[in-house]
Amino acid sequence: MITFLFRLADKLIFACSAVAAMQLPALMQQYTQRLAGHLAEANYQLEQYQSIADNHYQSNLSSLVVAYRDNSDAAIRQTGELVYQLIDRVSVLTDKVNALTEKDYLTRLYYFVSDIEPDVLRATIQDFEPSLPLTVQALSTGVAAAIIVTSVLSALIALGHNAVRRVPV
Numbered sequence: 001m002i003t004f005l006f007r008l009a010d011k012l013i014f015a016c017s018a019v020a021a022m023q024l025p026a027l028m029q030q031y032t033q034r035l036a037g038h039l040a041e042a043n044y045q046l047e048q049y050q051s052i053a054d055n056h057y058q059s060n061l062s063s064l065v066v067a068y069r070d071n072s073d074a075a076i077r078q079t080g081e082l083v084y085q086l087i088d089r090v091s092v093l094t095d096k097v098n099a100l101t102e103k104d105y106l107t108r109l110y111y112f113v114s115d116i117e118p119d120v121l122r123a124t125i126q127d128f129e130p131s132l133p134l135t136v137q138a139l140s141t142g143v144a145a146a147i148i149v150t151s152v153l154s155a156l157i158a159l160g161h162n163a164v165r166r167v168p169v
Contacts (some may be wrong), residue, residue: 013153035097065083
């Protein structure tokens with residue numbers, strides 16, 4: 001009876017691990033969409049400054065930033081710093097979105113786990129609705145995670161069982 005319960009628990013842990021891990025590709029997709037939204041908004045804002053540069057600085061956005069930074073008014077200098085940060089933000093977001101959309105699945109998975117935007121992830125998780133995606137990526141992620149989890153648990157149980165047998169009575 002105990003063997004039956006252990007096998008049942010093992011199967012339940014395997015299934016739950018698989019379903020939980022299958023959420024990762026869906027979370028990655030929603031995170032990427034949210035990140036792309038941030039990029040679109042940053043590009044929109046930058047286009048407004050580019051329009052000013054087009055009209056007054058021969059389309060040279062860097063010249064506009066220098067003019068802002070060299071101004072004697074502190075508020076204008078701060079605006080120049082904001083534009084500079086916005087240019088950098090667009091570059092960073094572009095790289096992140098490209099890494100999450102233009103690479104193979106394992107590279108995207110690694111990038112997602114290793115180079116996350118914490119605020120964007122927090123917002124994504126807050127709005128995340130679990131699903132049961134049936135894509136190759138979701139299924140392979142689920143099965144791989146389930147195998148790893150059940151293997152680790154089985155190894156820990158075996159180690160515990162062997163340690164209990166060695167204790168003298």
